[in-house]
Amino acid sequence: GAGVSQSPSNKVTEKGKDVELRCDPISGHTALYWYRQSLGQGLEFLIYFQGNSAPDKSGLPSDRFSAERTGGSVSTLTIQRTQQEDSAVYLCASSLGIGSGHKNTEAFFGQGTRLTVV
Amino acid sequence: SQQGEEDPQALSIQEGENATMNCSYKTSINNLQWYRQNSGRGLVHLILIRSNEREKHSGRLRVTLDTSKKSSSLLITASRAADTASYFCATPRGGSGGSNYKLTFGKGTLLTVNP
Numbered sequence: 001g002a003g004v005s006q007s008p009s010n011k012v013t014e015k016g017k018d019v020e021l022r023c024d025p026i027s028g029h030t031a032l033y034w035y036r037q038s039l040g041q042g043l044e045f046l047i048y049f050q051g052n053s054a055p056d057k058s059g060l061p062s063d064r065f066s067a068e069r070t071g072g073s074v075s076t077l078t079i080q081r082t083q084q085e086d087s088a089v090y091l092c093a094s095s096l097g098i099g100s101g102h103k104n105t106e107a108f109f110g111q112g113t114r115l116t117v118v
Numbered sequence: 119s120q121q122g123e124e125d126p127q128a129l130s131i132q133e134g135e136n137a138t139m140n141c142s143y144k145t146s147i148n149n150l151q152w153y154r155q156n157s158g159r160g161l162v163h164l165i166l167i168r169s170n171e172r173e174k175h176s177g178r179l180r181v182t183l184d185t186s187k188k189s190s191s192l193l194i195t196a197s198r199a200a201d202t203a204s205y206f207c208a209t210p211r212g213g214s215g216g217s218n219y220k221l222t223f224g225k226g227t228l229l230t231v232n233p
Contacts, residue, residue: 004160033220033221035223041225042206042223042224042225042226043161043206043223045220045221045222045223048220056220089159091160091161093161093221095221103166105148105149105151105166105210105221106151106163106166107151107153107161107163107208107221108163109153109160109161109162110160111159111160112159112160
């Protein structure tokens, strides 16, 4: 597609249930990022992929959070046993990511998934 | 810890006025980027300034970078109601072999332009 696509756009789930969030990056972008944004706050880095590998998972808040990327394209962020504090907008972004060119770091964002845990 | 910190947290102006937002960062950078976010959803890239540049223009946007002070400013001239949004600065950090990743964002400035 022309842009980064995320699904679902909204998700309401019961506390304790697992959820999967999906991100389709821009074709050809090797770098993919997941961020979380709570109401009125900045973006909290979760995880970064280069291709299918994740050199930096330092932002994942707990072991209930995991992410994978297959075929250097689609990524899924899984939250197990959701808690109310997991409620936030989850944003995915992609960038060219190859090499050290400045334009390669410019990130393109999806519209996010608004997760509400009740 | 937060790499970029925007200032002020919120700014309210009248249409036609100029809006200035500032960003401070902590570590050395290769570039600094400004993004805009409407209604708490996806961010849109506005402008990128390299560490060897001091000023850059794009339409009504003017960005400055002072690496000695580790700070940047975003100026929006002749503001419009449609400019109402949150504005974030971001810096790419880390990476081996000269590549940069982990785009780190500040908490943003909420700009309100009143008609």
